[in-house]
Amino acid sequence: MPSTQAASLLERFVASLEEIDVAWSRTDANGFESTLESVLEEPAVGVPIPIDGASLPDTVETDLDPETVRAAATGVTPATIAVADYGSVLLESDANGSELASLFSETHVPVIREQDVVGTMADAFEDLGPLLRGDQGDVIVATGPSATSDMGALVTGVHGPTDVHVVIVEQ
């Protein structure tokens, strides 16, 4: 029963996100724009999301340059895979500047298709092998915001985002 299995993967994924204090929203392609609007703070930057019918709101700047990226409060980028066990999202580098938009903004909003949620890290590596070997790709396995304990207590928001808000798109 694929639908039950998918539901349980999603449940596991959001449970993991909650455990690490990461916010999430679930929507479909039609509701995508309004969901994003409610999530993002301006100035926002983003790169096109390769999901049919999911277009970014006008408030999201997609014509990027270093200064715009550095100044962004929110960065919206696609995630290719999510790992339910860990609440991780896999972010690929691309010529659009996804890596930069996801790294320099205060809040990162990764967008993942519901069907791309896998269960375990081992599942994720089934896709990673071909991707890194074949396409010489770069992937960040990102789990929650950037963090440090080097200053005497756990602090989130160091060199990378302070907050992460995952948007899950069902199809």
Place this chain on the structure above:
Amino acid sequence: MSGKNSERAERKVSKRAKAAKIRGIMEQEGTAIETNTQGFNDGRYESVADLEDYEGLKDEARAIKEDAIARLPDLIDDLTAAVEDNGGTVYLAEDAAEANEYIESIVADADADSVAKSKSMTTEELEVNEHLEDASVDVVETDLGEWVLQVAEEAPSHLVAPAIHKSREEITTLFEERFDPDVPLETAEDLTKFAREQLADDIASADVGMTGANFLTADSGTMALVTSEGNARKTVASTDTHVAVAGVEKIVPSVEDLQPFIELIGRSGTGQDITSYVSLLTPPIDAPTFADEEFGDADARDFHLVLIDNGRMAMREDEDLRETLYCIRCSACANSCANFQQVGGHAFGGETYTGGIATGWEAGIGGEEAAEDFNDLCTGCSRCTEACPVKIDIPWVNTVVRDRLNRGADPDAFDHLVSGLTPDPEPAGLDLQKRFFGNFSTVAKLGSAFAPVSNWVAEAPPSRWLAETILGVDRRRDMPKFTRGTLRKWAKGRDSLADPDREVVLLADTYTNYMHVERGKATIRALEALGCEVHVADTSESGRAALSQGMIATAREHAESVADSLEPHVEAGRDVIVVEPSDLAMLRNDYERLLDAETFDRIATNSYEVLEYVYGLIENGADINALADGDGEEIAYHSHCQQRTLGLDAHTEAILDRLGFDLLTSEVECCGMAGSFGFKQQYYDVSMAVGDDLREQFTTPDTEDRTVVASGTSCHDQLTELLERSVTHPVEVIAPAE
């Protein structure tokens, strides 16, 4: 003073000086180190408990590393081809000088005057920063902990959290003095924000980004970087030229091989299920360049991989040091170590590396002498071995290096004092302190023969002075008490059991035979009550004492004589019973290194700790009522390090519980004594500091009146001193009265 005497005086001073140095570090850094490492260690237990198959994952990780190191030359070729195919360059540096020169040339080619760096122990090993600074290149560390140390001009005290020895208050003071900030820096948030802002500009203006690599995959030329702050990502993304520096041992065959490590490394180290970012980069990366006003073409990015040998290929050929190359530098062996928790990496570490495995790294890179100063802080307690994600026998690495150091010692020193007195195959120049503790069975035999006179002599002030001066035995310690009449002699005079269900042989260790004879007697009574006829082996010393001093040849002689003496018993179908957990660990684990495989296997599979055996007998139908009734007696029980590693603490607890004792167990893993360690003048303070947590636990209103029970002799001695109460062995409370 003759030459020999002044040498002796020097050594004495140096033991005392060492004690003072360690005391100083503990006072300055001990509190921060203890809080942080214990937090990491607790986190590790919690985090690995969530894994479905933790042991299986560790086995997988170990197998990948064994395979990778075995075919390292081929993997280096494959990796080189893959990186070059991706458009990067690879340089294999034989030593630090070569690596530094090459890195300097890349920086010069890029016309760079500043380098942003993310944390890398390998670059610390090479001292890249110093080298580049001499060439007038600015280097900025972007990991917050590393940056704090760069500002403070200090060395890392921990593999993963380099500034772990500094409290928040100290960092505040440092920043205030150094930067005179406009805003108050009171909280960790304030400090982080301040550091981030300082570093953001430095990263933006850097021309070259330098990283380490936690893993490299030979099939794709991918590097994995395990970080949480995001500085490694920024360092790579913001600069057009990326230099990665990594030891050759970081190579694994394929991308898929990364998976177990990614699941284990954070959990094992700081207790995080996974760090915020695991960057899997196949550089040069695909992101547009970010250094100018507009995004630039990703093709303009350069990548250089600098692979470091620096002793590693020779370690690969070294049977005993090879395992060190499997290390993924997770820091679990430091965090799980009771001594490390007290002193940190500034005492328990060498030039670069810290914690238990530092001995392997430092000896492999700089020769054994590079590990001499701190190697003895490993007591061989074995708590790290189950924490290590690649299952390195870290105590063995320490023992081997200790043995090599012993052998390298000046052959003339002290020989006039020991020649003919200590029958062991160790070199003449061996440190007397090591020789004394390594041959403790000989001392015990004599002490017992002349008891109680030997006890009076040992306790007399001149003897204590002599012991401290010559042997470095701390005079604050109570001397062990010898018993007149050994367990073996007592057992001989005993009638054998009529109609026994089975026969066993007791390996009465040195302490049980000569000193704590009562626990030996109790063992025999308890086993007899459960239907066993007990023979007592005619040897005592397992070799543990010698092994702990790095005297491997002596330990092997003991192992062989134990094997000879047990052989006929095992042949006759008798199980071997051991009272002292550290001796059982010899039989079950260390003998694998000392005896042939078949003999080891026969002894290891037939040996049991006494309470483990009692548990087994009762499970198999023996009558528990034959033992003493606990009757609600309140007990405070402390297990033993090696017993925990062997997974045998539960058996003792179960038996005490079933017999009706009111049982409370210590939450502290280590008592701090660790065999002879706590007796040594240079380590007395560390030993007592480790024991302090245990003392606190056993002196609360709920515990202060409980009967204290401990499974190890060391724990017994340490608890007796810490609590000033008498301490007994579990078998003594469960054995029926005579």
